[in-house]
Amino acid sequence: MRNEPQGIGSFRSPSSHRYQPASPLADADLQTLRRRIRALSTTDTANPEATVALGDDAIDGALPDRGLTLGAVHEFLPASRDDFAATLGFGFGLLVRLLRSRPGPVLWAAPSREIFRNGAAYPLGLAAFGFDPGRLHYLTVEEAKDVLWSMEEALASGALAGAIGILPAKDKSYDFTASRRLSLRAASSGVTAFLIRHHTSADKPTAAVTRWSIAARQSAPVWRHGLPMPGLGPPRWRANLVRCKRGQPRSWLVEWNHETFSFRMASPLAHRMPAAAGTAITQSADQRRMAS
């Protein structure tokens, strides 16, 4: 087991003990067996090793194949109603990292009601993530099933680098079958799909490779002389890896680095100024929340 960075809550479900080698099979045998099974299920992923690294060793090390699987479906859920933008930001950061290695446009599909409620994607803000807004094809539809239809077609055509779909509340059209359809198409074309689901959606199993739950956290304060209030540090999120195929649920406190366009661990030790105390309090509150 890896050493956790200090002050970060580790999230591990009791069921994960199942994976301890209690069987007479040696660890090496198990690895071989897994590789053979993976080789047999060719329909699942064309190239299971193709991943994109998040840019932080601790996170990448916990993910199978050291990164986010390409040509697959990934789900992102806001932890609460107000965390939609945070969730979108985290997902978009991942997408931007993926786009660096893959040319081509991006499809962004959203129902018009969600756009009305949450606001529309703002290209200049997307550019802040290191994304070229010229690559964006922004699709406005009416219903969730239209989002899924367009995602399916986009994944099947293979003309894109990636696709983002936003699903509304009380959506029943996205179920295991729908996710399986998306996954198969993503696997055959190598296009990666990001689904931003609603925070109220049920925690049912789907064919998605990972499912993340994202919550905004207070950023590191930037103190400046003569100002009544500290400035904003880089955006900070509590990223819970809720489900992960061939991996285990984990939780990290991450920051987005807008200079290297990568994720990094939010380290409370980096701030030794008076603010450090405030940050530490947030941290422990965070841990309490995780523990409950």
Place this chain on the structure above:
Amino acid sequence: MTASKHGLRISATTEAAEQAGLRLDMPLADARAIYPSLTVETADPENDAAALHRLALWCRRYSPWTTVHAPDGIAIEITGCAHLFGGEIKLLSDLEGRLRAFGLTARLAVAPTIGGAWAAARHAVDSPCVVTSSELRKFLARLPVASLRLDEALIDDLSMVGMKQIHDLLGKPRAPLAARFGPQLLQLLDRALGNEDETFHPLTPASSYYAERRFAEPIFTMTAIERAIARLAQDLADRLVEAGKGARRVELDLFRVDGWVERLTVRTGTLCREADHLSRLFRERLDRIGSEFDAGFGFDVIILSAFDIETFVAAQDVLQADVARTADPRTLARLMDRLINRFGARSVTRFAPQASHIPERAVQPTPLTEKQRNSDWTMHLRSLPDGVQLDRPLLLLSPPEPVTALSEVPDGPPIRFVWNQVAHRVARADGPERISPEWWLHPAGENRRTRDYYRVEDETGRRFWLFRSGLYERDDAEPHWFIHGVFA
């Protein structure tokens, strides 16, 4: 019946009414005297015209060159089409049978000129009647001058000098006729006789690239229709490939047995001549129409025609063969065609930068179906002040939503604000970034308040873009707070 300056008059009759002795243009009072229990309806010329137009569309099943001769006629250019129905006589009897099935009485005629057919349909003794080019002159000679599509006044003038039949005009010297009755008379006479060409203006532009299918038994199941479309698309694509052309617009006409025409149009972003892409676009369109699609008693003719034809550059085909699937620009174009086909012309947008520092004007969304502006974002971002995009939100609310905010000092950041009935206590703030109105664009004074933007983060880490509209010292009205966006 219609109202005229001479009172109410009969404008249309049924066969039974005519047998009772009623005539067109007869005063209603006279008609009532002849037949007291007469049923009278007010004439509805607008709906009549609409119905005639619809019927003309349906007549395109015989030839794409079809037009309306208002107020009561339809002209079909059947040159080169008649043999498909086994000759002109057979075509006429087919048409007559179908019209009778709709409950319409029609007078039908075939003639070598537009004017000739117009005259024959309205004034010939028998219907249907076929006039060949050799007997056209003789045939027209026996008809009244009214068959020349003349004005009422001109007909009256001619009858005053005893010219009642076209025969009376034929032998006469042309110069005095033109001098007395104007050039219109001779022009129409020449056109009817075929001495002068007349342009045919079809109702819908006809394409030289089309494919059609006729069915002995009308088809109405979706599977049969889709299969027919697939075969038509193949025929059309073959024709386009053979001619070295591609189309940007393809129209599908489904002719229903009961005289209705269903017309579907698909547009493609790039030149298209691929059968499977076309048939897929139409299939998805039909699928989208779903239950609203009314096959009625079935379709017996289906025509697929290509428009906006351009020469296809053959190099594109060769390129496609050896480049990987992701690199093919046409795969993307096909995908976008299908999205637009399904969700509407304005559903897919791209963003172009625009030289403006007002946030909502700095980006120009353009539907994919419209001409794309310059979208070189790299150059644009380089031209912006350093890092300005870092101060721009991921999601922009349009229009900005008003919030109630409280700030410690008049020119400082808010310390609390309420948005959507949720109170946020601000813990971090950056700003202000002052954005002044574009006074050169809004001279009227509307929208001319300076905005001071703040990036704020509340105690739970959610980030918002707030602005104060107006300045404390300068403006008369109290400044207002708005939320304009949300950061990740």
